[in-house]
Every structure is written in C-alpha cells, then in structure tokens.
Amino acid sequence: KQEVTQIPAALSVPEGENLVLNCSFTDSAIYNLQWFRQDPGKGLTSLLLIQSSQREQTSGRLNASLDKSSGRSTLYIAASQPGDSATYLCAVTVSNSGYALNFGKGTSLLVTP
Amino acid sequence: DGGITQSPKYLFRKEGQNVTLSCEQNLNHDAMYWYRQDPGQGLRLIYYSQIVNDFQKGDIAEGYSVSREKKESFPLTVTSAQKNPTAFYLCASSPGNTQYFGPGTRLTVL
Numbered sequence: 399k400q401e402v403t404q405i406p407a408a409l410s411v412p413e414g415e416n417l418v419l420n421c422s423f424t425d426s427a428i429y430n431l432q433w434f435r436q437d438p439g440k441g442l443t444s445l446l447l448i449q450s451s452q453r454e455q456t457s458g459r460l461n462a463s464l465d466k467s468s469g470r471s472t473l474y475i476a477a478s479q480p481g482d483s484a485t486y487l488c489a490v491t492v493s494n495s496g497y498a499l500n501f502g503k504g505t506s507l508l509v510t511p
Numbered sequence: 512d513g514g515i516t517q518s519p520k521y522l523f524r525k526e527g528q529n530v531t532l533s534c535e536q537n538l539n540h541d542a543m544y545w546y547r548q549d550p551g552q553g554l555r556l557i558y559y560s561q562i563v564n565d566f567q568k569g570d571i572a573e574g575y576s577v578s579r580e581k582k583e584s585f586p587l588t589v590t591s592a593q594k595n596p597t598a599f600y601l602c603a604s605s606p607g608n609t610q611y612f613g614p615g616t617r618l619t620v621l
Contacts, residue, residue, distance in 0.1 A: 501553030
C-alpha cells in the first residue's frame with residue numbers, strides 16, 4: 399500500500415525566509431503528485447500538480463520538484479510571508495482506487511512577521 | 512458560480528443516529544470522492560464514484576454508505592455502525608487528472 403510521509407510535521411520561520419517542505423512516497427508507480435494548502439477548518443486548495451513524467455512545476459513563489467525513482471518531492475517557498483501560514487499537504491495519485499489521492503499528514507507552517 | 516458545495520458546514524449527531532452529508536458539484540465532473548480527516552492526520556478515502564450509478568469502497572468504508580443517482584450529487588450517510596464518526600469530511604470531484612475539493616462538513620457526535 400502506498401505510504402506518503404511529510405517532513406517536518408511543523409515549521410516556524412521568520413518572514414522573508416526561503417523554505418523547503420519534504421514529501422516521500424513508497425511506491426514509485428504514481429500517476430501524478432499534488433501539493434495542497436489547507437487553512438484551519440477549510441477545504442483544500444491545489445497549489446501545484448506534477449505529472450509523473452515531469453520533474454518540476456512552478457507557480458509564483460512556489461516550486462515543486464518530483465524525483466519519482468527515489469520517491470521524493472519537495473515544495474520550495476521563496477520569500478515567505480505571514481499569509482503563507484497554513485498546513486501543506488502532499489498527495490499522490492495511483493491508477494487503482496479510481497485515481498483517488500493518497501495523502502501525507504501535512505506540514506503545519508507558521509511564518510512570523 | 513461553479514464549484515463544489517457541501518452542507519451543512521457543521522453537523523451534530525446523537526449516538527445511534529444516521530446522518531447524511533450532502534455534496535453537490537456543477538463542474539460536470541464524472542468522478543467524485545469522499546475523504547475523512549482527523550486532527551493531525553492526512554485525508555483517508557471513504558468511497559469514490561467514477562460514473563453515475565456506480566461507486567467503490569475506499570480504505571475506510573465500514574460504517575458509511577453512498578449513492579450516485581445523479582452526476583451532480585454524491586451524498587454520504589454516516590450510519591450508527593461507524594464507531595468513531597467525529598471528524599472533518601471532505602468531498603471532491605475530478606475531471607480526470609486533478610481533484611477539486613469542497614469546503615467540508617465537520618461532524619460531531621454528542
């Protein structure tokens with residue numbers, strides 16, 4: 399069964415710092431990998447989607463990489479802002495289970511002014 | 512206004528009662544999903560449906576039931592057989608390569 403692990407579980411940084419969130423998965427036979435943001439008590443917002451054939455995706459200050467062979471992905475956030483404070487979830491899609499998502503437990507990020 | 516709606520936002524249930532959580536989408540997506548989230552945990556798949564009148568169990572289907580009579584709707588019933596139903600429930604729909612999530616329903620058993 400696919401297992402998704404996110405490190406660290408929590409992170410606190412001062413505003414302006416660059417930071418990296420890590421995600422690892424046990425089965426490299428994935429369809430794609432997504433990074434989501436979740437604010438407290440809210441649903442999920444998709445940040446970046448990387449297809450299995452791609453190495454990275456960028457959106458504004460966010461950059462996500464994928465190394466499928468080693469089962470790893472990183473989310474890089476440049477010049478962090480207090481508004482980036484949220485929980486970041488990594489999820490992989492596998493072709494069985496109707497392309498449902500397998501999630502990590504998330505990294506809780508706090509950016510202090 | 513397109514998107515996924517879930518209702519109610521908060522739901523309270525007495526032990527032994529069945530409750531139904533609503534999920535509606537107007538995105539014309541074929542696939543729909545139900546996930547459960549517990550504090551400090553990732554989301555876990557309860558049920559999914561890839562087409563109307565068809566659905567499959569996910570990893571934690573025991574104590575739950577669903578129906579998919581219309582493309583737009585995928586209601587989830589939490590039955591009295593679910594031993595620990597207090598959680599945050601999220602519905603999603605998909606056109607194929609990514610999923611779009613609703614705002615969630617927080618269920619509390621009193």
